[in-house]
């Protein structure tokens with residue numbers, strides 16, 4: 066994906082140095098966009114090897130409404146460990162808001178159900194979206210993730226927060242707003258995860274997966290990723306792999322990791338980098 070490398074180059078050369086919550090420091094630009102036509106291949110980065118299983122399992126975990134890391138750990142996925150309490154809890158993060166957003170009268174709204182229903186029955190609607198930014202559950206930035214969870218708040222506020230879907234001539238597109246984007250570690254996951262969700266929704270609603278668009282707010286490279294960024298910028302992208310969904314599950318909630326095959330993925334080697342907590 067040349068567009069990803071272009072964004073990385075842009076931040077690396079034009080970004081202003083900015084301190085941040087984690088204390089690591091970043092180079093940062095504000096307001097960028099990555100667009101990708103899913104008909105040209107599955108957007109799994111080829112300029113470094115990505116752990117596809119972590120991406121799939123995290124998305125299925127969100128959709129199941131689960132907010133405890135133990136389920137991910139049992140599948141060998143360790144990307145959420147640093148923010149969890151000793152019992153594995155992350156507070157009311159993505160899964161909770163997506164599938165059981167609490168209302169004032171004690172009910173819960175499943176925003177995902179509403180999206181699937183609209184795609185099937187009202188696809189021309191301009192209101193097909195779901196949102197993770199629930200102000201009532203936001204953490205206090207002055208407290209640790211674990212302290213926030215113990216007070217019933219999210220460990221981290223959502224980064225990928227607004228998902229909107231668009232249907233025209235039987236094709237499904239998706240746009241995601243990311244308020245904050247860790248361009249070296251997080252963004253490759255966010256791109257592939259949005260692509261996966263769009264393919265799953267397209268399968269469930271008999272549409273053709275078309276374009277994904279990621280719009281990023283604070284788009285940053287952590288200062289301790291410099292060597293990794295320089296290395297990745299020397300690499301030439303290879304042809305994108307293809308995603309095959311091996312069966313058609315009953316609903317969006319019935320997919321398993323084994324239902325997805327990535328064909329023709331031949332990336333450059335993995336580049337390890339420390340995560341800013």
Ligand SMILES: Nc1nc(=O)c2c([nH]1)NC[C@@H]1CN(c3ccc(C(=O)N[C@@H](CCC(=O)O)C(=O)O)cc3)CN21
Nearest residue numbers: 116119143144145247250251254336337338340341342
């Ligand atoms: N600083 C930061 N960046 C993020 O992208 C991020 C957070 N924090 N906090 C919440 C979640 C967790 N996410 C993460 C966490 C870790 C990796 C990571 O370390 N990825 C490694 C491989 C790790 C593995 O496969 O176990 C990589 O090289 O991609 C990626 C995304 C995305 N989010």
Ligand SMILES: O=c1ccn([C@H]2C[C@H](O)[C@@H](COP(=O)(O)O)O2)c(=O)[nH]1
Nearest residue numbers: 086222224225245246247251252255
């Ligand atoms: O899906 C995700 C989740 C998180 N991130 C990154 C963006 C930031 O680097 C940190 C969150 O820190 P804040 O101070 O809350 O912005 O995590 C991501 O890129 N993608």
